[in-house]
Amino acid sequence: MLQLSDSPPRMKPPVSVDESYQLCRQITAKYAKTFYLGTLLMSKAKRPAIWAIYAWCRRTDELVDGPAAAITTPETLDKWEQQLESIFAGRPVDKFDVALVDTLQRFPMDIQPFRDMIAGQRMDLHRSRYQNFDELYLYCYRVAGTVGLMSTAVMGVDTKQNTAPWNRNQPPYVPTEEAIALGIASQLTNILRDVHEDARRGRIYIPLEDLARFNYTEQDLFKGVVDERWRSLMRFLIARTRQFYQKAEKGISYLCPDARLPVWAALMQYSQILEKIEHNDYNVFSQRVYVPQWQKIRSIPLAWLRSQVL
Numbered sequence: 123m124l125q126l127s128d129s130p131p132r133m134k135p136p137v138s139v140d141e142s143y144q145l146c147r148q149i150t151a152k153y154a155k156t157f158y159l160g161t162l163l164m165s166k167a168k169r170p171a172i173w174a175i176y177a178w179c180r181r182t183d184e185l186v187d188g189p190a191a192a193i194t195t196p197e198t199l200d201k202w203e204q205q206l207e208s209i210f211a212g213r214p215v216d217k218f219d220v221a222l223v224d225t226l227q228r229f230p231m232d233i234q235p236f237r238d239m240i241a242g243q244r245m246d247l248h249r250s251r252y253q254n255f256d257e258l259y260l261y262c263y264r265v266a267g268t269v270g271l272m273s274t275a276v277m278g279v280d281t282k283q284n285t286a287p288w289n290r291n292q293p294p295y296v297p298t299e300e301a302i303a304l305g306i307a308s309q310l311t312n313i314l315r316d317v318h319e320d321a322r323r324g325r326i327y328i329p330l331e332d333l334a335r336f337n338y339t340e341q342d343l344f345k346g347v348v349d350e351r352w353r354s355l356m357r358f359l360i361a362r363t364r365q366f367y368q369k370a371e372k373g374i375s376y377l378c379p380d381a382r383l384p385v386w387a388a389l390m391q392y393s394q395i396l397e398k399i400e401h402n403d404y405n406v407f408s409q410r411v412y413v414p415q416w417q418k419i420r421s422i423p424l425a426w427l428r429s430q431v432l
């Protein structure tokens with residue numbers, strides 16, 4: 123279990139920078155196996171920075187989603203936010219923070235996306251329904267769109283984007299909206315995959331307005347009714363999610379070349395979940411949709427091709 127530290131901020135870092143990066147690497151390898159393989163294709167400078175960000179995001183998510191979530195209160199998140207402020211002030215509190223402090227020195231970043239992610243976790247503490255897509259979008263931006271912003275700061279943009287002589291003095295395009303779109307698409311995909319699990323915890327992320335549009339009720343959802351109303355609703359939600367993947371795809375070629383393959387791989391692996399849901403005739407209630415490891419790995423050659431030509 124990933125835990126918050128009780129120790130106060132100290133002057134002397136609790137572990138060396140290298141040891142801390144190793145801990146972040148282990149978290150990434152444990153929680154995100156295929157994605158971890160993708161990070162190995164990044165340059166030696168960027169790879170550990172992505173692990174440091176991953177570890178921080180994972181620990182933040184675990185506070186409301188992990189095994190100890192029942193004891194998380196608004197005060198726990200206040201404390202986590204203070205720890206974040208300390209990291210940004212260059213004072214690591216625990217052994218994982220040391221790597222993030224180093225990453226922030228190498229890749230200067232705005233604190234706001236980190237704060238926004240904590241605000242997203244706060245929403246999970248006091249909300250279990252979303253009236254419309256605007257409300258859900260805000261949640262998805264906070265818990266996942268922010269990941270796109272943090273990661274882009276490390277991955278960097280291709281400085282050779284503008285090859286035409288009359289464009290050479292233009293600053294390179296930063297695909298911010300596209301990076302956010304990948305986070306939103308991935309989170310919406312997670313929501314569709316986890317409908318049943320979330321319902322068991324009394325949570326419905328599908329906007330109530332969308333349920334009503336397809337005449338499908340909360341009670342139907344709690345009972346796991348799969349009928350034509352549910353299938354039509356799922357087709358609509360999947361189509362909306364795919365629009366975000368399509369937007370994200372357009373941004374990848376603006377990233378540094380060494381980051382394109384891991385991002386294509388992540389995008390394709392997450393969107394495979396949608397294909398699985400379709401393949402299961404939209405029944406997300408009987409069993410959790412699962413993309414086997416071999417199928418994820420099988421998508422890597424196509425991801426590589428796209429990273430070279432698109």
Ligand SMILES: CC(C)=CCC/C(C)=C/CC/C(C)=C/CC/C(C)=C/[C@@H]1[C@@H](COP(=O)(O)OP(=O)(O)O)[C@]1(C)CC/C=C(\C)CC/C=C(\C)CCC=C(C)C
Pocket residue numbers: 153157172175176179180183187265266269270271273274297300301302304305308309312370371373374377384385388
């Ligand atoms: C290269 C790459 C994909 C980098 C991202 C690495 C990174 C720092 C990931 C952190 C993910 C994380 C732990 C977020 C915390 C909140 C959370 C759990 C969000 C969901 C992640 C998936 O988690 P999982 O499937 O394990 O879900 P459960 O907790 O088990 O329910 C999310 C779905 C968000 C993932 C976000 C992305 C994949 C967005 C990545 C965006 C980019 C890398 C920007 C790419 C740039 C362009 C231009 C497209």
Ligand SMILES: [Mn+2]
Pocket residue numbers: 183187
């Ligand atoms: Mn989670």
